[in-house]
Amino acid sequence: MSWPDSDVVGSDVTLPFTVYGKVDRGPGGELAHEGNRVPDIVALDDRRLVVGWRAGVRDERDSAPTDQGSIMCARSGDGGKSWTVSTLAAATATHRYHYVIFLNDAGTLYALLGQIVIDRDRDREGGVDGFPTSMVVRRSTDDGRTWTDFPVTVDVPDNGRGVVVAGKPVRSGGLWLVPYWRHSGTTTRAGVLRSADLRTWTSGGLAENPPGVAIEEPQLAVSQDDPGTLVMVTRTLNLTQGTSAAARDAYYRANAAHCATATSTDAGLTWSPMTLDENLPNYYVKTFFTRDTAGRYLAIFNTLAGPFTGASASKPDQYREVLYYKVRRPGEPWEPGRLFADGARLTSGAARGWDVYASADEYEPGRFFVVWEHNQTNIKVARLDISQPINDAPLAEGDWTTGGATTDGWVLSGGARVTGGGLRLRSAGAGSCSASFGLDVSRGCDFTLEFRGRVNDDSALDPRTGSGVCSGVKVSNGARRLMLTVQKSGVWSMCKGSAVWEKIYSSSTAGQPATWKVRVDSSGVARLFRDDTDTGATWVIQDSRERPQLTHWVTGTPGGNAAEATLEWTRLTPALDETR
Structure with missing residues (x-):
């Protein structure tokens, strides 16, 4: 078979390994419940890898529980060829988990977990949507084999979303900085959590959103132009043409959409006002953003997504199906976006062909292990080399x-x-x-x-x-x-x-x-x-x-x-x- 009936990756991406692929299916082979995996990865070197992700769960009162489950973990000692799978944080009768993001402190791993209290999440009709979350932490000193609770305090005011983390922590100015978003006023906004000891976390300032735009899933990197400046890149929800479901659907079907970005020169205490960056597409799904050790920016994004209404069959072709990436080298403009991955459709309904929620970790200068989820089913890992400029030969x-x-x-x-x-x-x-x-x-x-x-x-x-x-x-x-x-x-x-x-x-x-x-x-x-x-x-x-x-x-x-x-x-x- 050829594309689109078989998987394809970009010319500078290696063939991916499948880390995990177990899901609950209904009688017709479709997914039994929502199961966004939102994985993260740590590359301890070019062979030792740790991957974490969320495994969705059934709910006795909600047929489509959203953004919650157990947190799974997989380890590889051979560069991704084989994996040992375990449970990092199990869902219980009272608690579930929204996210996992790893912090690597010189080989000691910290799993930042978004914990949900089920009764607090459940609405009057019995539905659960994965909010609000509180950040709890587990630690591993043996490359992810075992995990123990690591008590922390997080100073963030109560809000409808809690503390939501979706981007890699950054070490800067003697502090650990974790990008996060929360509900603030009538919208959602982003900032960073700051800590000198990994136990006590306080919030810096929240960046001001662009007019008519809500913010989620911030990513953080040190500026390639100034080591004293931080760059924050976020997922956006553009509401400038209306806030109703119909207005949002219509906007994303017909318009380009972009990430919002801001900078900070005081380790996240204050931020410049956010502006939409036309170099970085964002269609209301996570854009991964980082900087490598040579100062190159890397962004991984979907070419199409959006808050579309209706059944899967009514959504546009390539909805959440294609991951692209692009690179900016110091002192240069952004290179063209190019294919990262586009996998075959494993279902015809929910999550049809999705390749989404990428994360990456550098193991050598300009070389990354990238993890992402395919069709809310498979956790995939591939190597990506951004050390060389794009091949500019004619297509x-x-x-x-x-x-x-x-x-x-x-x-x-x-x-x-x-x-x-x-x-x-x-x-x-x-x-x-x-x-x-x-x-x-x-x-x-x-x-x-x-x-x-x-x-x-x-x-x-x-x-x-x-x-x-x-x-x-x-x-x-x-x-x-x-x-x-x-x-x-x-x-x-x-x-x-x-x-x-x-x-x-x-x-x-x-x-x-x-x-x-x-x-x-x-x-x-x-x-x-x-x-x-x-x-x-x-x-x-x-x-x-x-x-x-x-x-x-x-x-x-x-x-x-x-x-x-x-x-x-x-x-x-x-x-x-x-x-x-």
């Missing part, structure tokens, strides 16, 4: 000009043929005429498409059926899809959440010979250029699991209104920052 290219020799791998159909000076695409009816190149899904990434051509015969585009495409181009990379057509009156595209062509750029000379370029960033935001000039047109492209490909095509109309274009050359590359 696809073709040149049909006189003397052009780059045509290998292209499949021509519908009467496409090479003529003097280019590739002639012509359709006089409903059928398409095309040139297509299959892409390697493991090299999926943010991309730049550039091509040169002209419209010879203008047809009448039907925005709903797609007939009348004069000079169309499609790029599918396994996560998103760019749909573009140049007509004599302008340029049209299909936007995120829509299957209808929309005009994005008007020009009475659009059909004349021109070089067109589209640059797509990590959030799916596209920008259009014509002959190296920014047209000012931007839009968000579609999410899609269509077969990876670069295809140029034309389509006439059923009534015989022909479409014809000449394509001189085309090139698809990773979307490197052009100021590099």
Whole structure:
């Protein structure tokens, strides 16, 4: 089998090991109850690993208990080939656990646990949602073989969420700092817990949210620009277009969304106001963020998620299914986002194909063990090497000009043929005429498409059926899809959440010979250029699991209104920052 019916990882990711994969299933093979695993990992060296995760439990009064269970633990002494599984903190009749995050103090491990009192969690209807949590700690001095309680005090005011931890602790300025979030006023906000002795934890200040945005799951790192500055990166819930379930659903189906970030120069006592960072996508699911020993930032994120309503089948394709990562080297812009993992669908209902909640730990400079959950079933671990820059070789290219020799791998159909000076695409009816190149899904990434051509015969585009495409181009990379057509009156595209062509750029000379370029960033935001000039047109492209490909095509109309274009050359590359 091939993707999407089999698992795939990025070209700089090793084949993953499965740590654990036991789940409760119903009669039809679907998951019996909610079971987000939210794993974490410690790499003691390149062979000794400790992984923790939550195993969901049934509840006698709630058929879908959320964000709670026992905390499991697995150890490996051979780099992930084999694992010994145990229970780190068992759910009881009175308590359950929301999260586990490891703190590694020179080989002594501390498991920071979010403990839930079931009676306090349960609402009037009997439902439980995993809140509020209190932070308790267990310690291991033998590489995770055994764990004992480690009493702590945590000075955080009572609130509806408690103390929720989802990011790696950081040692800075003689203090241990743990990023956390809680309820504050009418929203959720983030800050850090501070401790000099690992026993007494006090809260620093909470960062001010961007207007209309709620904050969760903060991540923390020391700035690559200043060792005295902390950087906090958070999951966001954008409520600027409305707070109702319908308004949130509509916003995330059609718009790009981003992490919020803030900085602190006093070890988390105060923070700059949070701002949305367009370099870091976030679709209301955890973005993992860290810095390695060489100062490189690493972010691992989903290309699509969101607070969508309805059953799993009604959610968009690739909802929580694709993990990407991106790297920023000191003094450089962010590199393009690229594929980390996209596993096959193990269910058709809840958690269908999910690859989510990544965490990572560095074992050598620029080399990480990454853990994540797949389909709320498998805990997976793979190695990721970020020590080398992204391979900037073209993903696809073709040149049909006189003397052009780059045509290998292209499949021509519908009467496409090479003529003097280019590739002639012509359709006089409903059928398409095309040139297509299959892409390697493991090299999926943010991309730049550039091509040169002209419209010879203008047809009448039907925005709903797609007939009348004069000079169309499609790029599918396994996560998103760019749909573009140049007509004599302008340029049209299909936007995120829509299957209808929309005009994005008007020009009475659009059909004349021109070089067109589209640059797509990590959030799916596209920008259009014509002959190296920014047209000012931007839009968000579609999410899609269509077969990876670069295809140029034309389509006439059923009534015989022909479409014809000449394509001189085309090139698809990773979307490197052009100021590099």
